[in-house]
Every structure is written in C-alpha cells, then in structure tokens.
Amino acid sequence: MKKRIFGILAAAIMLLPTLALLGGCGGKQADVILKVYSWAEYIDEGGEGSYLYDTLAEEKGEGAVSASDAPPILDDFEKWYEETYHESIRVDYATFGTNEDMYNEIVLGNEYDLLCPSDYMIMKLAAEDRIVPYDASFFDSADPNNYYVRNVSPYIRDVFENGTVTVTQDGEQAAHKWSEYAAGYMWGTTGFVYNPEHVERDDLEALGWQTFVSDKYTNKITAKDNVRDTYFAALGLTYEQELLALDKSGDGYNQALTDIFNRTAEQYTDAVGDTLLDMKKNIYGFETDTGKADMVSGKIWLNYAWSGDAVYALDEAEEDDLYLEYFVPEAGSNLWFDGWVLTKGVEERGTKKAAQAFVNYMSMPESAKRNSYYIGYTSVIAGENTTDENGEAYNEMLDYADWLYGYEFDPETEDEPAETVDYDLTYFFLGADAEEGQTVITAEKDSAEKRQLFAQFPPEDVIARCAVMNYFDADTSERINELWSHVKAETLDTWAIVVLCVAAVAIVAFVLLVKFGNKIDLFRPKPKKGYELVEQEAPKNDYEPVNKEKSKE
Amino acid sequence: MKLRFSRKTLCIPYAVFLLFFVIVPMAVILVYAFTDRNMHFSFGNFIKFFSDPTKLSTIVYSIVIALITTVVCLLIAYPVAYILARSKMKKKHVILMLFVVPMWINFVLRVNAIRELFNWIGLLGQANYFNTVFGMVYDFLPFMILPLYTTLMKIDPSLYEASYDLGGNGFTAFTRVTLPLSVPGIVSGVTMVFLPSMTNYVVSDMLGNSMVTIIGKFIYEYFGSDWHMGSMVALVLLVVVFVSTLLTGGFKSEENVRGANL
Numbered sequence: 001m002k003k004r005i006f007g008i009l010a011a012a013i014m015l016l017p018t019l020a021l022l023g024g025c026g027g028k029q030a031d032v033i034l035k036v037y038s039w040a041e042y043i044d045e046g047g048e049g050s051y052l053y054d055t056l057a058e059e060k061g062e063g064a065v066s067a068s069d070a071p072p073i074l075d076d077f078e079k080w081y082e083e084t085y086h087e088s089i090r091v092d093y094a095t096f097g098t099n100e101d102m103y104n105e106i107v108l109g110n111e112y113d114l115l116c117p118s119d120y121m122i123m124k125l126a127a128e129d130r131i132v133p134y135d136a137s138f139f140d141s142a143d144p145n146n147y148y149v150r151n152v153s154p155y156i157r158d159v160f161e162n163g164t165v166t167v168t169q170d171g172e173q174a175a176h177k178w179s180e181y182a183a184g185y186m187w188g189t190t191g192f193v194y195n196p197e198h199v200e201r202d203d204l205e206a207l208g209w210q211t212f213v214s215d216k217y218t219n220k221i222t223a224k225d226n227v228r229d230t231y232f233a234a235l236g237l238t239y240e241q242e243l244l245a246l247d248k249s250g251d252g253y254n255q256a257l258t259d260i261f262n263r264t265a266e267q268y269t270d271a272v273g274d275t276l277l278d279m280k281k282n283i284y285g286f287e288t289d290t291g292k293a294d295m296v297s298g299k300i301w302l303n304y305a306w307s308g309d310a311v312y313a314l315d316e317a318e319e320d321d322l323y324l325e326y327f328v329p330e331a332g333s334n335l336w337f338d339g340w341v342l343t344k345g346v347e348e349r350g351t352k353k354a355a356q357a358f359v360n361y362m363s364m365p366e367s368a369k370r371n372s373y374y375i376g377y378t379s380v381i382a383g384e385n386t387t388d389e390n391g392e393a394y395n396e397m398l399d400y401a402d403w404l405y406g407y408e409f410d411p412e413t414e415d416e417p418a419e420t421v422d423y424d425l426t427y428f429f430l431g432a433d434a435e436e437g438q439t440v441i442t443a444e445k446d447s448a449e450k451r452q453l454f455a456q457f458p459p460e461d462v463i464a465r466c467a468v469m470n471y472f473d474a475d476t477s478e479r480i481n482e483l484w485s486h487v488k489a490e491t492l493d494t495w496a497i498v499v500l501c502v503a504a505v506a507i508v509a510f511v512l513l514v515k516f517g518n519k520i521d522l523f524r525p526k527p528k529k530g531y532e533l534v535e536q537e538a539p540k541n542d543y544e545p546v547n548k549e550k551s552k553e
Numbered sequence: 554m555k556l557r558f559s560r561k562t563l564c565i566p567y568a569v570f571l572l573f574f575v576i577v578p579m580a581v582i583l584v585y586a587f588t589d590r591n592m593h594f595s596f597g598n599f600i601k602f603f604s605d606p607t608k609l610s611t612i613v614y615s616i617v618i619a620l621i622t623t624v625v626c627l628l629i630a631y632p633v634a635y636i637l638a639r640s641k642m643k644k645k646h647v648i649l650m651l652f653v654v655p656m657w658i659n660f661v662l663r664v665n666a667i668r669e670l671f672n673w674i675g676l677l678g679q680a681n682y683f684n685t686v687f688g689m690v691y692d693f694l695p696f697m698i699l700p701l702y703t704t705l706m707k708i709d710p711s712l713y714e715a716s717y718d719l720g721g722n723g724f725t726a727f728t729r730v731t732l733p734l735s736v737p738g739i740v741s742g743v744t745m746v747f748l749p750s751m752t753n754y755v756v757s758d759m760l761g762n763s764m765v766t767i768i769g770k771f772i773y774e775y776f777g778s779d780w781h782m783g784s785m786v787a788l789v790l791l792v793v794v795f796v797s798t799l800l801t802g803g804f805k806s807e808e809n810v811r812g813a814n815l
Contacts, residue, residue, distance in 0.1 A: 100777035219678050225763045284678045285762020299672055474590060481778050485607055488774075489766035492610040500613050511800045 030090035034354045037102060038116035039338065040095040042186070042377075044370040046072035051373035073370055077361045081354065084145060089354055098226070106130060112343055113351040114358060119337045120228070120471035122182050126165040127471070131341040133180040138356050148183050148363035151397075153382035154431030155463075156184050159337075163468070182339035183359045184380030186372075188307035189335055189458050189466050190229065191328035192221075193291075193314070198301040201325070201450065208244075208329040209236040211302060212279045221302040222294065223279060225286035227484040232334050232469055233304060234275040235261050238268075243331035254464060257332045261467040264476045269483055276487040286488070296320060306336070308377030310455045315376065325450040328462050335466035337380070365396040373404075378456050382429045398429055398439050405453040407444045423448040427460040582791075585784035598785035608771070608786070612793065615751045615768040618682070622689040622750040623697075623743050629690070630697035630742065635731070638705035649702060656695045664688055664759045671760065681761035688756040693749065697742040704738025705731070740801050748794055 044050055052070035074091050081089045094112070096102040099121040106112070106125070117125065125131045141149050160179035167176050192211065194204060198220070207214050212221060212233060223230045236243065239260050246256050263272070284300050291303040292313040305313065310326045317324045340359045346352045361367055368381035383397030409417040422440045429439040447453040458466075472480055492500075589595040602608050633652065637645050655663060667688055671677040676684060708731065716726040752769030768790050775783030 098777065104776070104780075222762075225758075280764070285681075285764050287763065290759070297672070299677065477778055481775075482605075485766075485771065485774065488763075489607050489611045489771070490614060491607045492613060494606055497606055497609050497613065501609075508796055508800065 029088075031087040032089045032351060032354045033092060034089060034114065034351050034358060035092045035094070035112045036114045036116075036355075036358065037094050037096060037105070037110075037112040040097055042095070042116065042338075042371075042375055043093075044073040044367075044374040046070045046075075049374070051370040054373070073362075073367060077358060080361055081357055085353075085357065087354075091358070106343065111345060111349065113346050113349065114355040115341050115343060116185055116338050117341065119339070119468055122178070122339055122341055123165050123471040125341060126167045126176070126181055127473075129168045130344050131181055132344055132346060132352075133176070134183065134342065134356060135352065138183075138359075139179075145357070145360055147360040151363050151365060151368070151381045151383055152184060153380055153428050154434075155428050156187065156337075156380040156382075158432060160184060160339075178339075182337075182341050183363070184337055184339045185362065186308065186375075186377040187335070187337045187380050188378050188456075189328055189462060190232070190304065190306055190333050191310065191326055191455075193295055193303045193305045193310045193324055193326055195295065195298070195301045196323065196325050201327070204327050205330065208331050209233065209240050212237055212304075213275075213282050215282070217302055218282050219284045220300050221282070221304070222284050222287045222291050222300055223304050225288045227480060228469065228472075229304070229334070230276065230279075230286070231272065231480060231484070232261060234272045234279060235263055235268075236329060236331055236333065237279070238271050238275045239263070240329075240331045248464070254467070257465060258467040261332065261334070262470050264472055264480060266479065269479060273483045273487065276483070280487055292316065295324060296322060298322075306377075307455045307458065308375065311452050312376040314452050314455065323446075323451070325446075326455040327450065328458070328466070330465070332465040332467060333462075335463065335468050337468075365400070368397065369400045376456075385430065393438075395429060395439065398425070398441075401425070401453075401457060402441050405443045405447055405456075406441050407447075419445040421445050421448045423453060423457075424459065425457055427463070428457065432460070579791075582784045582787055585781050586788045587785075588781055590781065598782050601782070602785050602789060611766055611768055611771055612789065614766070616793070618686060618689070618757075618765075618767060619747050619750040621686050622693065623747045625686070625690045626694055626697040626746045627739065627742065630694060630701055631739075634698050634701035634705050634738075638702055638708075649698070652698050653695045655691075660692065661755065661759075663692070664756055667691060668759050677760070678762055681764045684760035685757045685765045685767075688760040689750045689753065692753070692756060693746040696745040700741040700745070701735065701738040704735045708734050743801055744798065747797060751790070751793070 047053060047067040047070055050070045053065055053067070056065045056069055074093055078089050078091060081087070096105070099117050102115065102117055103121060103124070106115070115125075115131075122131070137143065138146065139149050140146055157179070160182065161177055163178035164175045165178055165181060166173050167181070192204065199217070203216070204211060211217060212223065223233060243257060243260055246253055250256075284294075287294070287303075291300070291305060292309060294300045295303050295313050296317045303313070307326070314324050314326065340355075340362075342352060342355055346355055362371065363381050365381060365383040368379035368383075372379040379397075381397060383395045383400075385393065385395050388394040405423075407418060407420050420442050421444075422437075423443050424436055424440050426434050426436050426438045426440075441448075441453070443453050454462075586598060587594060587596065589597055637649055642648075668677060671684055671687075712730050712734070713726050716730050721729065751767065752772070754767055754770035754773060757763075757765040757767050757770065768786065772783055772786050772790070775786060
C-alpha cells in the first residue's frame with residue numbers, strides 16, 4: 001500500500017503540468033470517454049500512405065484524393081459506436097514506447113481502460129491482478145457486432161486458447177486461458193533483415209544464430225537494445241546445436257523448443273552471459289529504432305528485427321532500389337503477440353462495453369486491413385470464410401493478402417512471367433487442422449521465400465519453430481537485468497577501481513583541505529616569510545585564532 | 554479584506570515550485586533508493602551498488618568521459634572567448650552568434666547529423682568512445698563559450714594597462730590578470746558542461762551505437778525494471794555531482810581571493 005501512495009505522489013508531480021494543459025484544452029463532450037493506451041504508430045492515422053488513401057488513389061487517380069478522404073480510424077470508430085450503440089463516445093488515445101513505460105504508468109495508478117501490451121507483459125499484468133477478463137458476451141459469435149470472435153484467425157484463436165496465464169486474485173493463484181484476458185491485435189516473428197548484396201542466403205542458413213558472432217559480419221550486424229530480445233537471441237546462439245537436434249516431426253517439438261527459449265534459471269544465465277559478451281564484441285551496436293534506417297543507408301548488412309519492422313524496412317529500401325530480405329533461423333525464433341487487455345476497474349468506470357466494442361471495431365476486416373497496411377505488422381484477423389456471388393469461397397483478408405502480394409503477369413510492363421510459387425496460408429485462415437492447400441496465394445518466388453510476404457505472413461513451418469518467451473518474475477528479472485548491465489557497461493579490474501576510488505577520495509580531501517584547512521588549527525598555513533613576524537615568533541601553544549567573534553569580545 | 558502583496562506573498566509560487574519539483578521528488582528518490590520491492594527499509598541496493606564492479610566502473614567511465622569533454626571544451630572555448638572579448642572587430646558578435654546558433658537547432662537533429670558525418674568518414678561503429686566525446690564537445694561547446702566570453706568582456710582594460718606599466722609582458726598579463734579574473738567564467742562553464750555530459754546518454758547511444766554506457770543510461774534502464782536500484786544510481790550520481798560542485802566551488806573562492814589580492 002505504501003508503494004501506491006508514493007507512486008501516486010510521484011505521478012502527481014510528474015503529471016501536474018500535463019493535467020494543467022489538459023484542463024485548459026478539454027475535448028469534445030461525450031457520454032463515454034474511453035481511454036486507450038497503445039504503442040506509438042500502431043494504428044491507422046489516415047492521410048497519405050493509409051489504406052483508404054492508397055486504394056482510393058488507385059481507383060480515381062492520385063490527384064483526385066485528398067487527405068480528408070482517409071480519416072484516422074479513431075474518428076470512424078467514434079462514428080460507428082454512436083450509430084451502433086446510440087451513445088456518443090470520445091477516445092482518449094495515448095501511446096507508449098516500451099512495455100516497461102506502459103507498465104510504470106499503470107503501476108503509478110493511471111486509469112486507462114484498454115491497453116495493448118506484448119505477450120509477456122500481459123502475463124505480468126495478469127499475475128499482478130491488474131487486468132480483468134472479457135465478458136462472456138464478447139465471445140458470442142451470434143452477435144453481429146462481435147467482430148473479434150468471428151474474424152480472428154483460427155490459428156491465433158488456438159494459441160490464445162492453449163496458452164495459460166497465472167492470475168493472482170485475492171491472494172490465490174489460478175491458471176486461466178489467455179483468451180479470457182486478451183484479444184489479439186498484431187503478431188509476428190523475429191529474424192534477420194539482411195542485404196543480399198553483401199550477405200549470401202546460403203551462408204546465413206548455414207550460420208543461423210551464429211551470424212551474431214561470425215567474423216564475416218563483424219561490425220555489420222546489430223542487436224536490439226532491450227534485454228528480452230537480445231537475451232532471446234543469445235539463447236538461440238548458446239543452445240543452437242541442441243535446438244537443431246530436436247525432432248521436428250515429434251509432437252512435443254514446439255514445447256521442447258519453447259522450454260529452451262525460456263531458460264532463465266541461474267544454471268543457464270552464466271553461459272548466456274558469456275554469449276552476450278561475445279556478441280557485443282562482434283556487433284556494430286545495439287539499436288532501438290535506428291536499425292531500419294541503417295540498413296537502408298548501407299551502414300549495416302544485418303539487422304535483428306521484428307517482422308513488422310522488417311516489412312517496413314523492406315518497403316522503405318525498395319523505394320531506394322535496394323532489395324532487402326528477411327530470414328528466420330532454422331533453429332527457431334521468437335513468436336510474439338500484442339493484445340488488447342482490459343484494466344482493472346474498467347467495470348466500475350462503466351467503460352467495459354465501449355472497450356470491448358473498440359476491440360471489435362479494430363477486428364473488422366476493414367479495420368484490420370487499414371491498421372496492418374499503415375504499420376506493416378500482421379493483424380491477427382483472418383476474416384470470415386464466406387462465398388461470393390458466384391458461389392466461390394471468399395475471404396476478405398485473404399483477398400487483401402492477395403491484393404498486396406499476389407502475382408499476375410502484366411504483359412505491358414514485363415517481357416516474361418516471373419517465377420511464382422503457391423504460398424499456402426491455410427493454417428492461418430482455416431486453422432492448423434484444416435487440409436492444406438485451401439487458401440493459397442500465387443506470389444513471386446522471392447516475395448514468398450524471403451521478402452515481404454514471407455515476413456508478414458510466416459509460413460506454417462516457420463511458426464512451428466517459433467517460441468513465445470514468458471515473462472520474467474521479479475527475481476529472474478532482477479538477475480537478468482544485472483546480467484544485461486554487465487554486458488552493456490564496461491567493467492574495470494578491481495584493482496583499477498580501488499586505485500581510482502582512493503585517488504578520488506584523495507583529491508576530494510585535498511581540495512577540502514585547501515578550502516577549509518585554515519579553519520583547522522593543524523593545517524593552518526604558515527605565514528609567508530617577512531610577514532607577521534610577531535605571530536611567527538609567538539609560542540605555538542599561545543596562539544589564538546583571530547576571528548570576528550573573538551575580536552568583538 | 555484588503556489584498557496586500559508583500560514580498561513574502563510573491564515568494565509563495567517559488568516556494569511551492571521548489572517544494573513540489575525539487576524537494577519532494579528528491580525525497581521520493583531517497584525513499585525508493587533505501588527500500589526494497591515491498592517498500593521495506595533496506596540497505597540492499599546500497600550494498601549491491603558498491604559491491605558491483607560494473608556499476609562502479611560505469612561511474613568511473615562517466616566521470617572520465619565528462620572530464621575529457623570538459624577539458625576539450627575549455628581548451629577550445631577559452632581562446633575563442635578570449636580573442637572575441639579582446640578584439641576590436643566591429644562584427645564580433647556575429648562570430649559569437651555563429652558559435653551559439655547550433656543551440657537553436659534541435660539537439661537530436663544535430664546529433665543525427667554528426668552520426669551521418671561520422672558514417673561518411675567511417676568512424677561510426679569503429680571508435681565509439683571518441684565519437685561520444687566528440688558529440689558531447691560539439692553539443693556543450695556553446696555552454697562553455699558564453700560564460701567565458703561574458704566574464705572576459707567584463708575585465709576592465711585598464712587592468713591590462715596597469716600590468717604593462719608594472720613591467721609585465723603579454724604572457725604575465727594573461728597569467729596574472731586575465732586568467733585569475735576569468736575563473737568565475739571557467740567555473741560556471743565547467744559546471745554547465747561537466748554535469749550534463751555525465752548523463753546525456755542520447756549522445757552515447759546515437760554516436761556510440763549504444764555500446765558506450767554512461768550513468769544516465771543506467772538510470773534510464775533501471776527505471777524500466779527496478780525503480781529502487783534506479784533511484785540508488787540516481788542518488789549516487791547526485792552525490793558525485795554535489796561533490797564535484799563543491800570541488801569547483803572550492804577552487805573558485807580560493808582563486809577569487811588571489812584575484813582580489815592582485
């Protein structure tokens with residue numbers, strides 16, 4: 001409880017100026033105010049470069065479209081909500097840069113209704129009893145407004161059904177399904193974005209995670225400047241042989257892989273720490289968001305990245321006629337999700353209905369397309385499988401993926417058809433158990449094997465070798481953060497530290513002596529020759545300091 | 554009741570400001586530094602900090618980086634400020650302004666520009682510590698030039714004439730008149746450069762590719778996971794800063810005495 005009071009105090013101090021500003025501006029009046037807290041640049045913001053803008057431009061021509069034709073998705077949600085539920089709503093949309101920033105805000109007592117953290121942070125929030133489950137009515141697929149349950153990919157639904165979170169409630173721990181607490185938003189893998197002009201695909205496949213320590217790429221590869229992602233990579237590097245030796249066809253393959261990628265116990269951290277130090281010696285640097293630009297400008301050849309950032313980097317580089325590629329190590333990689341969770345107190349604030357409606361609106365195929373197109377990440381929404389007017393199977397999201405990445409020979413611009421492959425995404429659109437080959441995109445070979453399509457819609461075999469990394473509990477987190485600080489910072493030899501400390505103390509002592517020494521009898525400087533002879537001749541024990549008080553007497 | 558504004562009432566806003574933005578935050582940091590996760594009083598973080606060679610090394614590295622930055626800034630800034638202050642050029646304020654103009658351009662933009670420049674030269678990723686110090690010097694140079702220039706401008710020219718009259722040459726005039734009298738400027742310049750360059754991790758992240766860790770970065774990272782340790786690091790930094798201010802202040806009064814005795 002004490003922690004809370006101090007937190008509130010700290011928050012109040014930091015937020016005072018913000019509150020003053022907010023009070024001054026205000027927003028439009030509304031029946032419901034929904035406070036959403038999500039990643040920066042993680043939603044359709046309309047205008048140029050948005051899905052609506054680009055599709056309209058394709059239809060009518062570039063000049064006929066203005067930015068106002070493509071409003072931000074939040075405006076459309078507010079309209080939709082008013083029409084559907086006959087209540088006016090205002091969305092206060094705030095953004096964060098890291099999961100930890102968001103967590104700090106929540107702990108400080110900021111009352112948001114809906115958050116969009118990553119998988120591990122959802123687990124942490126659940127374990128600390130900071131989030132509440134969705135209503136049962138949210139999962140009722142008969143309700144036409146329940147877009148999430150009707151449109152979410154069967155593959156993702158299974159992942160959320162099978163994953164468990166440990167929820168602490170009233171001091172008791174209980175295992176719950178992820179799906180009770182979180183609705184998916186975006187998902188993806190991690191891997192290497194590389195520049196094929198300098199890096200051979202075959203070489204990369206042979207090296208796998210060892211790429212990080214290969215002397216071929218010294219100073220040409222970056223790692224992430226955050227402990228979780230780089231620790232994950234170091235796990236892959238340390239246990240690569242063990243990972244490759246796993247039986248891929250076995251039932252327990254993914255579980256065994258997940259266990260290895262969650263080795264955070266003390267017996268493993270020393271080895272991983274050594275690996276991290278080796279990596280540090282070889283890499284160009286740790287980056288948070290400069291990696292994309294550094295790839296495009298050619299500073300580096302390899303960038304360890306999230307798939308959504310990879311798609312973005314590939315798209316950007318294409319504009320400069322640079323064709324980057326994406327690679328996921330054979331030994332396995334990271335599978336991650338960002339999902340919507342309802343904060344505790346959302347019922348008391350009366351915003352639970354609106355929050356769930358928000359998730360549903362974002363799960364409409366149209367919204368999923370808009371968001372996904374705008375940010376480059378992959379939506380968890382697969383759309384409903386229906387039939388079109390000709391009675392043929394139709395899925396809006398598949399249609400979208402095909403529009404983005406499908407290949408059709410255009411005799412006007414190309415001499416001969418490009419090499420294509422059939423890219424099977426049945427697992428995502430129909431579920432892992434569905435018979436393969438039902439939802440297939442015919443795409444260019446490059447795109448399907450190593451470029452945008454591969455990065456944005458990972459094929460089933462890549463997913464099979466990807467693992468979710470659990471959250472670190474308080475003790476583990478402390479241990480691994482210590483390890484991380486030892487990796488990031490330089491450590492001097494103990495003798496050097498001792499010498500320097502002694503030197504520092506000596507300097508401080510010397511200066512203080514010079515400054516205050518004349519107030520201490522022992523260190524009083526001897527008067528200069530020729531001056532104050534009287535005092536010099538006086539016997540030392542009779543000497544009385546002449547200060548103001550004395551002279552007053 | 555008649556509303557009266559005494560000096561005391563005018564002080565209230567400042568007192569409130571100091572209370573809420575200086576004293577209370579410091580108290581919060583102090584409390585966090587000496588508590589554990591459950592908010593129980595504990596010396597755990599203190600012991601952990603001083604028994605961890607990495608954290609102590611980071612302090613050392615930060616101080617060394619800040620010291621080099623300060624010395625280089627001083628070596629560059631003093632001649633510039635001296636020449637500008639003594640010259641009879643009509644447009645010297647234009648030159649002074651040129652040194653200061655970069656301060657008006659967004660800091661991140663400037664660091665990014667240097668990053669590109671270093672990449673072009675080929676230094677980026679090769680000499681992370683050099684790059685960091687260079688970036689800091691570039692960034693904080695105006696903070697050294699300005700106080701030096703103002704102090705040097707204020708020195709009465711008749712003092713130089715007096716020193717020549719008393720048989721001094723250019724060198725002695727500088728060492729016996731200019732230098733002692735410009736000490737207040739040096740002190741404020743050093744304070745303005747040394748302290749921020751211990752914590753400005755944007756420079757070390759961008760130009761050192763996050764391979765250089767200074768104490769400010771440490772604080773930032775700990776506040777992502779462990780506020781208590783983060784507060785302890787912040788507190789240690791506070792002490793280092795306090796001591797270094799004390800040191801420069803100590804030199805200041807000593808030099809002032811000598812200056813006054815001239």
